[in-house]
Amino acid sequence: MDWLALLIPLAPFGLGGLWIWTRHQSKMVDKQKELMLLGKNTPESDDGRRMQEDMKYLKERVATLEKIVTDERGARELESEIAKLRDS
Incomplete structure (x- = not known):
């Protein structure tokens, strides 16, 4: 009560x-x-297409970052891979 x-x-x-x-x-x-x-x-408009391309690009970037983070290699290998990604 x-x-x-x-x-x-x-x-x-x-x-x-x-x-x-x-x-x-x-x-x-x-x-x-x-x-x-x-x-x-709408997806047919220029803004819609640009937003879809940006979303695809960002999803690819996130997938790359997830792969780097979840990979079970040593710290040196991780640092060298990050350096390679920065150079490319």
């Missing part, structure tokens, strides 16, 4: 936060619709 007495004064804050969050989500949906209507967020 004590937990209920604690929740009652906090209820307005929870409801206010929920109201703010739903309002924000509604605005985000409206913005996404607006961008889709303008054609700026």
